[in-house]
Amino acid sequence: MAELSNAPAPSPETLVDIYRRMIRIERNDDAIRKTIRLGRLQMPYYSARGQEVIPSTLSSLLTNDDKICTIYRGIHDMVAKDMPLRPLWAEIAGRVDGTCKGKGGPMHLTHPETGVMVTTGVVGSSMPIANGLAWAALLDGTKQVTIAYFGDGASNIGAFHESLNLASLWKLPVLFVCQNNGFAEHTRYENCTSVDFISKRAAGYGMPGFTVDGNDPWAMYAAASTAIARAREGEGPTLLECKTFRFLGHVFGDDDKYMTKEEKAAAIAKDPLPAFRARLIEEGLATEEQLAKLQADIEAEVADAMEFGLASPFPSVDELRRDVFAEEIAA
Amino acid sequence: MAELSNAPAPSPETLVDIYRRMIRIERNDDAIRKTIRLGRLQMPYYSARGQEVIPSTLSSLLTNDDKICTIYRGIHDMVAKDMPLRPLWAEIAGRVDGTCKGKGGPMHLTHPETGVMVTTGVVGSSMPIANGLAWAALLDGTKQVTIAYFGDGASNIGAFHESLNLASLWKLPVLFVCQNNGFAEHTRYENCTSVDFISKRAAGYGMPGFTVDGNDPWAMYAAASTAIARAREGEGPTLLECKTFRFLGHVFGDDDKYMTKEEKAAAIAKDPLPAFRARLIEEGLATEEQLAKLQADIEAEVADAMEFGLASPFPSVDELRRDVFAEEIAA
Amino acid sequence: MTATVKMNSLQAVNAALTEAMEQDPKVLVLGEDVGDREGGGVTGATAGLSTRFGDQRVRTTPISEQAIIGAAIGAALGGYKPVAEIMLMNFTTVAMDMIFNHAAKLRFMSGGQSQVPITIRTLTGAGWQTAGQHADHLEGWFAHTAGIKVVAPSNPADYKGLLLSCIQDPDPCIFIESAGSLFTPAEVPINQGPIPIGKARIVQEGTDVTLVSWSSQAVRCQMALPALTEAGISVELIDLRTVSPWDKQTVLESAAKTGRVVIAHEAMRSFGPGAEIAATVNEELFGQLKAPVRRLGAPYSPVPFSKPLENAFLVSPDKVVATVKALMG
Amino acid sequence: MTATVKMNSLQAVNAALTEAMEQDPKVLVLGEDVGDREGGGVTGATAGLSTRFGDQRVRTTPISEQAIIGAAIGAALGGYKPVAEIMLMNFTTVAMDMIFNHAAKLRFMSGGQSQVPITIRTLTGAGWQTAGQHADHLEGWFAHTAGIKVVAPSNPADYKGLLLSCIQDPDPCIFIESAGSLFTPAEVPINQGPIPIGKARIVQEGTDVTLVSWSSQAVRCQMALPALTEAGISVELIDLRTVSPWDKQTVLESAAKTGRVVIAHEAMRSFGPGAEIAATVNEELFGQLKAPVRRLGAPYSPVPFSKPLENAFLVSPDKVVATVKALMG
Numbered sequence A, B: 001m002a003e004l005s006n007a008p009a010p011s012p013e014t015l016v017d018i019y020r021r022m023i024r025i026e027r028n029d030d031a032i033r034k035t036i037r038l039g040r041l042q043m044p045y046y047s048a049r050g051q052e053v054i055p056s057t058l059s060s061l062l063t064n065d066d067k068i069c070t071i072y073r074g075i076h077d078m079v080a081k082d083m084p085l086r087p088l089w090a091e092i093a094g095r096v097d098g099t100c101k102g103k104g105g106p107m108h109l110t111h112p113e114t115g116v117m118v119t120t121g122v123v124g125s126s127m128p129i130a131n132g133l134a135w136a137a138l139l140d141g142t143k144q145v146t147i148a149y150f151g152d153g154a155s156n157i158g159a160f161h162e163s164l165n166l167a168s169l170w171k172l173p174v175l176f177v178c179q180n181n182g183f184a185e186h187t188r189y190e191n192c193t194s195v196d197f198i199s200k201r202a203a204g205y206g207m208p209g210f211t212v213d214g215n216d217p218w219a220m221y222a223a224a225s226t227a228i229a230r231a232r233e234g235e236g237p238t239l240l241e242c243k244t245f246r247f248l249g250h251v252f253g254d255d256d257k258y259m260t261k262e263e264k265a266a267a268i269a270k271d272p273l274p275a276f277r278a279r280l281i282e283e284g285l286a287t288e289e290q291l292a293k294l295q296a297d298i299e300a301e302v303a304d305a306m307e308f309g310l311a312s313p314f315p316s317v318d319e320l321r322r323d324v325f326a327e328e329i330a331a
Numbered sequence C, D: 001m002t003a004t005v006k007m008n009s010l011q012a013v014n015a016a017l018t019e020a021m022e023q024d025p026k027v028l029v030l031g032e033d034v035g036d037r038e039g040g041g042v043t044g045a046t047a048g049l050s051t052r053f054g055d056q057r058v059r060t061t062p063i064s065e066q067a068i069i070g071a072a073i074g075a076a077l078g079g080y081k082p083v084a085e086i087m088l089m090n091f092t093t094v095a096m097d098m099i100f101n102h103a104a105k106l107r108f109m110s111g112g113q114s115q116v117p118i119t120i121r122t123l124t125g126a127g128w129q130t131a132g133q134h135a136d137h138l139e140g141w142f143a144h145t146a147g148i149k150v151v152a153p154s155n156p157a158d159y160k161g162l163l164l165s166c167i168q169d170p171d172p173c174i175f176i177e178s179a180g181s182l183f184t185p186a187e188v189p190i191n192q193g194p195i196p197i198g199k200a201r202i203v204q205e206g207t208d209v210t211l212v213s214w215s216s217q218a219v220r221c222q223m224a225l226p227a228l229t230e231a232g233i234s235v236e237l238i239d240l241r242t243v244s245p246w247d248k249q250t251v252l253e254s255a256a257k258t259g260r261v262v263i264a265h266e267a268m269r270s271f272g273p274g275a276e277i278a279a280t281v282n283e284e285l286f287g288q289l290k291a292p293v294r295r296l297g298a299p300y301s302p303v304p305f306s307k308p309l310e311n312a313f314l315v316s317p318d319k320v321v322a323t324v325k326a327l328m329g
């Protein structure tokens, strides 16, 4: 593991912006789960409740030109990246106004305008494609960076290895961001990963690797800004291992019987969201009213998006013949 | 890279045995190439001339119960493992008396009696299967070890990563032996590998890794005996990176234009075979006569095997219906 | 009458695994989350096994499908009979080299010295809105691979009996667990033993049309039967159960009798497994058919997420009814 | 008459790549050994490109097929048109997730927002004693995949024209270079431009039998023509050139005319791509055929090493002749 030195500290505005993204993720997640429980949404749902800090901090350092490739558990990454919520909701409801016309659904949300380029349901597969986007940026001569999000379990699949090796060799402007929540479905980190810190694997690719507290916006900011600067300056990729926890298990409906009640409770007790909120106010970086207003605005946005999404019509079955190729397939 | 300490030194008998295996590899390789040039053998041939020390030293520490999984460039590994030469020649000639009845050919030679379990033509694919053989040995409660041979180029493919992680987690009695000859087909090590020593990757799997001079029988013996002892004692896998050079390029007929004449000449000047022979005599470990006799015996064995192989009949086309499944497919 | 017990197909899989491990100490189970420490597998198919047979014989793996199949192949070469789980059929693609270039070929390439008696259990099937990367039916690919058997049951008894056979088989088998056939309980004989690979089951005898199907599609074909009976059409429904090697004799005999054949599968129609059956029927019964052989399968499209699209993507019982009726003219 | 130049198919590939890179700065080339530093590729197909277009546009990769296809997909999403080389078709299996679950599906799953205009060039084909893991023809698998076009030419002009089209195509294409069709030189128009994907070529018109083939097998079919002509059989030989989407119209028109169809491919016969064509011909021309549609393909076996076995494995011109003759009765 490399050391993080001289990393810049986030400004107060940035911290509030990170909080804004976090609360937007959390409120949206809460609304999705409520809507599923009400039977108004049917879909496999992989909540990232508890992991908000990671993409929120990273996204505070990105623009719409910067790209992300994410995974089934990636709605938080997209919301952090400021993907608009109306087409997001229409998509998870399988409607025609969805980002993908309802054809992709929650595991394949895509929104190039905000840089959400690929969402994959296959473990590890965000990484090889992120490399290609970074290669394109390099060829274009831009300073764009691409982020490949993935989980701790994904660090054991072949695509991880091939991707890090290639990115390092080609000095690609890419960040490999592992959201290490300690579990791969029902399997504990240590029962599927042969090394204590995934970041140690970076050395095998001549690449810097850091393990950070993924629930600490300051630590995340230091690591993220260092890695992003490195990428923008043409110095190549970084592996960031961000330690976190998923509060709601693998998939909506998960019974959690593969973990102890205690460890779950302990993790939830350290929920980064209220902690960060309290600290913002405590340190005078934001006022109670300001954050309440921010939250209310977001709740309104989420409520509007939900209504929009659920009111949008279903696509016509002709859509099965469209977008398979550029040219529509004859009926 | 870990350090090798307290490794045992090879006995004089072992050193002569290593030399025997080396000269058997070399004489056999020479005969194969001559026979191809004469037009009496047609096959893709991946000579390992220059890499003799690696499998010869390892094999001096193995019995027939220990297994190897090797690759297209693996005939030296099999010959070192004392695979009989008659069925080897019949196989590369595509004849019915071949190890595989002529159906597998040089890239898929198999000979369970001497522990040659799998020969693959797919880069990296020796490793996942070696794990399974090691798992079986563990379940059986034996002290068998399995060796997965592969090249430097193979260390960049996904199967390498998955295999090392699993082997470490399960403490499998397996050795990952990388024969690093500096090239993957026509691509130089540094143009496809992002780390200066492949052995450094071992740390990412919580596994010891060593880089050894693969042309030095003493260095190889120290590393091999350490790793094999570790495996036999149930302590798990080791990654051995053995530096070497292939004198004859990637495949028979290779024009070598991707390397300089100088580097090739420099490597050949350090040919381990005559150097080792000279040292054995110099240090009084063997006599000139003894080694000459050994060589003559081997030449006779090779000549006999060649005649046997080329005199063996071709298989009947019915063989296309056999060995696809245990049960013969109806005509 | 044999005593039976009601169970769904996942429970039948669990029962088969338990029995096989009980009877033969060489049977192993490996895959992601398969152990009881991990809650006994995401679907519960392997629940209880590690507790009963120990965590050396039942091993939870990392998410490393190449390593999973590789370990299974190697253990098989070492004398074991591993049952490897690839959580979803779409993920066989990350292990395809191990399956296609190795498991299926080692016996042949070694001239019969190596045998690879592994079973690959894998789940798939549309209908649950899991969208484009979690529901493909790829039995056509495996059927077009020499050296691997392809088994695709449709009901609990067949799940149990065929899985037992796959595990005992001396060659690699891929065992397809399809969503549309997993959760409906049915009576299974308590002593349900192995059911031979390669033998179809005639679900219903009939004289007008031969309907050939397997896996979840056989369930949807069965749902089409009442409407067809009502319409006065006598359908012979054949559940193929094994896609490769398929039971040519049963299909041809039925087709010779009825003169009309419809083949239905969940996999994509285009270049799908139904084409082999159609081509064979046409070739063997040239001039004897009363109507063209019809094939039903998914449209040329990835699996869609949106419910109405997913419904249209699947070959519904209604489509089966309409096709059979149209064929009768 | 157009001026022509004599070249073999590998040279045609090189010419197409050179022209495409020349005309469109977005065209990229990546793969193992593709650069001139590496001797211009093992077969020479990419020789000269990195020298001419620089080593940013022509990139030698590690042996990492998933990373290769992933990089191609990502660059395509970033506006480029990458041509990725997978050295041999059997190695597409290690990249199959990237091809099947991603390249082929991203456009659909994104509702048309993503496009993946990549070309995957890959070599295969038996006849060179490369044995079980280096010679499989897997076009059937890709044809059974929605969202990817499958192109398999047989002669230098088609290699050039079709590769140009694949590179320009807005969707992923797999371009199969088959050993049996690579080394025979032929005249290619100096200004050979793109040849449309999905259009067959009638190699020889005829009235008795329609012979459908592609790739190296089309070469072997062509070698069968003199003997058939001599036997007084008028064969219409169709080189399909694109396996998916295939030129149904041309085949059906010909079949309607001749009433007899033989389909021949190098891929395994069982569950092979020929089955789709046979099934379609039978379905569309029911009652109009004079004889059953025959399919020729490899036996149900891995590719063998031994020369006599390899000869028997391939569909030789003699087998084509015998099959056509038998069909004529």
Ligand SMILES: Cc1ncc(C[n+]2csc(CCOP(=O)(O)OP(=O)(O)O)c2C)c(N)n1
Residues within 6 Å of the ligand: A073, A121, A122, A123, A150, A151, A152, A153, A154, A155, A179, A181, A183, A184, A185, A250, C032, C063, C065, C087, C091, C094
């Ligand atoms: C190649 C592949 N294998 C298996 C799965 C099934 N699966 C989905 S999520 C998951 C666990 C992934 O764990 P991790 O990478 O830690 O991400 P997390 O879900 O914890 O965010 C598995 C095994 C898959 N999607 N892809």
Ligand SMILES: Cc1ncc(C[n+]2csc(CCOP(=O)(O)OP(=O)(O)O)c2C)c(N)n1
Residues within 6 Å of the ligand: B073, B121, B122, B123, B150, B151, B152, B153, B154, B155, B179, B181, B183, B184, B185, B250, D032, D063, D065, D087, D091, D094
């Ligand atoms: C998956 C895969 N990709 C590509 C190839 C083609 N290929 C055969 S050998 C080789 C080079 C391997 O280099 P290395 O691992 O260093 O072994 P060496 O040949 O030097 O012994 C390549 C790329 C292959 N056989 N398998």
Ligand SMILES: [Mg+2]
Residues within 6 Å of the ligand: A151, A152, A153, A179, A180, A181, A182, A183, A184, A185
């Ligand atoms: Mg996780």
Ligand SMILES: [Mg+2]
Residues within 6 Å of the ligand: B151, B152, B153, B179, B180, B181, B182, B183, B184, B185
């Ligand atoms: Mg090498």
